Amino acid sequence: MEVDPTDLPRSLRQEILFARERVYRFDQPTPLERLDLPGPGPEIWVKREDRSTIKSYKWRGACNRMALLSKTEAQRGVVTASAGNHAQGIALAAKALGIHARIYMPLPTPKVKQQAVIHHGGEFVEVISIGDSYDEAMQAARKDEEENGAIYIHAYDDLAVMAGQGTLADEVVLSGHGPFDAAYLQIGGGGLAAGVSTWLKTYWPEIQTIGVEGIGQASMKAAIEAGHEVALDQVDLFCDGTAVRQAGSLPFKICRDSLDGIETVTNAEVGAAIRVLWEGLRCISEPSGAMGLAAVLKHREKLVGKRVLVILCGANIDFLKLGLIAQSAGTAGQHSRTLRVHIPERPGAMLDLLDSCFTDLNITDFQYGKTHLSEAWPVFTLNAEDSTRLEGVSEKLDAEKFEWQDLTGAVDVSFRSIPLRADLLEHPAFLRLDFYERPGALHDFLARRIQGKANLCYFNYQQSGERIGRALIGLDFPSLSERDALLRTIPDQGEGYRLCEVLDEATCSRLTGGV
Numbered sequence: 001m002e003v004d005p006t007d008l009p010r011s012l013r014q015e016i017l018f019a020r021e022r023v024y025r026f027d028q029p030t031p032l033e034r035l036d037l038p039g040p041g042p043e044i045w046v047k048r049e050d051r052s053t054i055k056s057y058k059w060r061g062a063c064n065r066m067a068l069l070s071k072t073e074a075q076r077g078v079v080t081a082s083a084g085n086h087a088q089g090i091a092l093a094a095k096a097l098g099i100h101a102r103i104y105m106p107l108p109t110p111k112v113k114q115q116a117v118i119h120h121g122g123e124f125v126e127v128i129s130i131g132d133s134y135d136e137a138m139q140a141a142r143k144d145e146e147e148n149g150a151i152y153i154h155a156y157d158d159l160a161v162m163a164g165q166g167t168l169a170d171e172v173v174l175s176g177h178g179p180f181d182a183a184y185l186q187i188g189g190g191g192l193a194a195g196v197s198t199w200l201k202t203y204w205p206e207i208q209t210i211g212v213e214g215i216g217q218a219s220m221k222a223a224i225e226a227g228h229e230v231a232l233d234q235v236d237l238f239c240d241g242t243a244v245r246q247a248g249s250l251p252f253k254i255c256r257d258s259l260d261g262i263e264t265v266t267n268a269e270v271g272a273a274i275r276v277l278w279e280g281l282r283c284i285s286e287p288s289g290a291m292g293l294a295a296v297l298k299h300r301e302k303l304v305g306k307r308v309l310v311i312l313c314g315a316n317i318d319f320l321k322l323g324l325i326a327q328s329a330g331t332a333g334q335h336s337r338t339l340r341v342h343i344p345e346r347p348g349a350m351l352d353l354l355d356s357c358f359t360d361l362n363i364t365d366f367q368y369g370k371t372h373l374s375e376a377w378p379v380f381t382l383n384a385e386d387s388t389r390l391e392g393v394s395e396k397l398d399a400e401k402f403e404w405q406d407l408t409g410a411v412d413v414s415f416r417s418i419p420l421r422a423d424l425l426e427h428p429a430f431l432r433l434d435f436y437e438r439p440g441a442l443h444d445f446l447a448r449r450i451q452g453k454a455n456l457c458y459f460n461y462q463q464s465g466e467r468i469g470r471a472l473i474g475l476d477f478p479s480l481s482e483r484d485a486l487l488r489t490i491p492d493q494g495e496g497y498r499l500c501e502v503l504d505e506a507t508c509s510r511l512t513g514g515v
Contacts, residue, residue, distance in 0.1 A: 008253055012198050015163035016170060019064045023167050026063040026096055027053045030168065032175045035280045035293075042303035044296060045177055047168055050283060050315035054088035054120060056241075057168055057313045058155075061191060062089025064164030065153050066097060074099045079150040081105070081138035083240055084113030085314050086155035091121030102126045102150065104141040106133055110240065110318040133235070135245050156191030157248030166195030172309060173203045181306040182208040184263070184292035186313060187220045188242030190251025196311070197258040211255060211262040212295040214239045214270070220247040220255055221262045228252075238267040241288030241314055265294040271325045273297055277312065286317040287325070335387040336364070338379065338413055342403035345376045347455055351446050357396040358382065361389065363442060364463035367413065368456070369420035370476070378459070379413055420458055420474070422512035427477045428457060429487060430503040430511055434468040435461070441496030448495060450475065453486050458511070468498075474511070 030051045035044040049057035066078065077100040080090050087103045094101040103117060107129050117127055130140045145152040154161060172178065183200055185193040190211075197209040213221055216236025223229045223246075231246040247255070265273075270287050273294035277285050292310035296303060341357075343349040350368075358380065365381035384390050397404045407413050435441045442461075450456065458474025477483035492499045503511070 008250065009198055009258070012159060012162060012166065012195065012254065013202055015159055016166035016195065016199055019060070019160070019163040019167050020170060022064050022067040023060050023164055025067070026092060027059050029171045030057075032172060032177055033281060034177075035277070037276070037280060040304050041300045042181075042296065042306040042308040044293070044308050044310060045180070046277070046281065046293070047172060047309065047311045048281075048283070049168060049311060049313050050285065050289065054085065054092055054116065055315040056085035056088060056289075057165060057192065057311065058085040059089040059092050060167050061156075061158070061161035061164035061195075062086055062153065063093040063096075064167075065158060065160040066090065066093040066099065068160055069097075069099065069151060073151050077101060077148075077150045078153050079104070079141050079144045079148070080153045080155065081134060081141040082155055083134050083137075083243060084109050084117075084316055085241055087117045087127070088113065088120050088316070090153060091117045091119075091125045094121050094124040098124065100124055100126075102128060102141075102144060104128045104130055104137040104144070106131050106137045108132060108237065108240075110316065110321065112318050113316045116316060133245070134243060154248070156189030156244075157250050158191075159250060162191045162195040162251065162254070164195070165192045166199045168311070169196040169199035173199070179204040179307075180207055180309045182210060182303070183309040184210050184212050184295045185259075185311060186242055186288055186291040187211045187213050187247070187255070187262070188217075188244045188288065189248040190220050190255050191248060192311070192313060193220070193259065194251040194254035198254060200309075201258060208260045209258060210295065211259045212291045213262060213264050214242060214291065215264040215266050217243050218262070218264050219244055220252065221264065223247045223252050224256050224259075224262065236267070239270060239287040239291060241286055241316075242291065263295040263298070265291055265298060269294040269298055274325055283312065284315050284317065284322065285312050286314045289314040335385070335390055336381060336383050336408070337390045337393070337406065338365070338381045338408045338410065339393065339397075340377050340379045340405040340407050341397065343376050343378065345370065345372060345374050345455075348451055349376065350378065350456055351443070351451055353378075353402070354443050354446070356400050357393060357402065360439065361393070362439070362463075363461075365413075366442070366459050366461040366471075367416060367418050368459040369418045370424050370455075370457040370474075371419050371421050373424060379407060381413075416460070416462075418458070418460055420512065425457055425474075425476050425512060427480050427483045428474055428508065428512060429454075429477070429483050430458065430472060430474045430508050431499060432501040432503065433471050433473060434498045434500055435471055436496050437463065437467055437469055438496065444495040445497045449490055449497075453477075453482070 031048045079102045081104045187193045273290035289312045362383040368378035454475040457476040461471035463469045
C-alpha cells in the first residue's frame with residue numbers, strides 16, 4: 001500500500017475508518033471492562049482483546065490487510081513471519097478468504113500459539129518453524145517472498161495492519177466509558193501503539209498516551225532517543241509477543257509524535273500484573289498482554305483519581321509458563337525482599353533470628369545449607385504489604401548486630417543453588433514437610449520440635465500459593481541414638497506443619513554426595 005510520508009497520521013486515520021467496514025467480517029468487537037482494585041488508585045478499564053476468536057488483537061490488522069488483496073495477489077498466496085499472534089490472525093483470514101498462507105515462526109514460539117495457527121487456518125496454512133528469533137523467521141519469510149512471489153504481510157510495519165489495530169481504539173471511543181486521562185499501550189514492533197494512540201488522540205486530544213516496553217526489549221524507546229530505528233543487540237523473551245529487536249519504520253514515525261512517553265517494566269512487574277488480572281477479572285493474560293497494566297501499577301500512586309485505559313492484548317500462553325509465572329509472581333500487592341544473614345552455627349541461632357527480626361513478616365522462600373563449622377548464612381525472601389515494614393528489617397538486623405546482605409534478584413537465589421558440605425555433618429536426617437501458610441508456622445516447628453534436639457543443616461522452602469508450603473529440611477544429630485529418638489517421636493502432624501516423609505538412606509546419600 002502506498003503511503004504519503006508527508007502526512008502519515010492523516011493517512012492512518014483514514015485507513016482506520018476504512019478498516020471499520022472490513023474487520024467485522026472476521027470477528028466481533030471485544031468488551032471493555034472495569035478492573036477494581038482495593039485501596040486508592042486510578043479507575044482502570046481493560047480492553048479485553050483476549051476475548052476475540054484468536055485470543056489476541058492481532059486478527060484486526062491481519063484480516064484488514066488480507067481483505068485488501070486483489071484477486072491476482074490472492075492467487076499468489078501470502079507469506080509472513082510471526083511470534084504467534086499475528087500468525088493466528090493471518091490463519092483466520094486465510095481460511096475465511098480461501099487464500100493459502102505460509103507462516104514462518106521462531107522455534108521457541110509457545111506451542112499453544114503454533115497449535116492455534118493450525119486450528120484457525122486448517123488446510124490453508126503451512127507453519128514453518130525456523131530460527132531462534134522473530135528476526136530469523138522474518139528473514140526466511142522474506143526469502144520465500146522473493147523466490148516464490150507470495151505477498152508478504154508484515155506483522156506491524158504496514159499501514160493497513162496498523163489501521164486494523166486502530167479499530168480497537170474506535171470501539172473504546174464508542175463505548176461511552178471515556179474520555180480517558182491516559183492509555184498505556186504495549187509495544188513490540190509498534191503497530192498497536194501507533195494505531196491506537198493516533199485514534200485516541202483524534203477524539204481526546206488531551207489524553208496521555210504512554211508506550212510500554214519490557215526493560216530488556218525496549219526497541220521503540222531506543223529509536224526515539226536516537227531519532228531513528230535502532231536494532232537491539234539482545235532481546236529478552238519473557239514477553240514473547242513483544243520480543244522485537246527493532247521497531248517498525250512506519251510505527252516509529254507515528255509513535256515519536258503520538259506518544260507522550262515510554263515506560264519500561266520488568267518481568268517481575270509483568271508477572272504481578274498477570275496475577276492482578278486473574279484476581280480482579282478472572283482472566284489469564286500472556287506476559288505481553290499485561291505490560292500496560294504493569295506500568296499502571298508501577299505508578300499507581302501518581303494516577304490516583306485518573307481514568308486509565310490498558311489493553312489485554314493477548315492470552316496465548318503455554319500452561320507450563322503460566323505455572324512458572326504464578327510461582328514467581330508472589331502475592332499481588334505485596335513487596336518482596338531477599339536477605340542473606342550471618343548467624344552463628346549453633347543450636348537455636350536460627351530461632352533467635354526469627355524472634356528478633358522477622359516477626360510478623362511472611363517468609364516466602366528459605367534457603368540454607370551448612371558450609372562452615374561455626375558460621376551460617378541462611379537466605380530469606382520476605383513479603384509484606386507495606387514496603388516500610390521490609391525497610392524496617394534492616395534497622396532490626398543492625399540493632400541486633402547481625403551482618404546481612406540484600407540479595408534481591410540474585411541469580412544463585414533465583415536458581416535455588418543451595419550449597420551443603422557433607423563432610424561437616426555427623427548423623428543427618430532429611431524430612432519432607434508441609435507448612436501451613438500462616439504466620440509463625442516455621443517458628444513453632446523449630447521452637448517446639450527441633451530446638452535443643454538437633455542442628456539445622458539444610459532448608460529448602462518456597463511458597464507455592466497453596467494453603468501449604470512444601471519444604472525439605474536437613475537435621476544433624478550428635479549421635480545415631482539421638483537421631484533415631486527424634487524420628488520415632490516426632491508427630492506426623494503438629495502446630496503448623498505435617499510430616500510427609502523421612503527420606504530413605506539412598507536419597508540422603510545423594511543429597512550429601514554419598515557421605
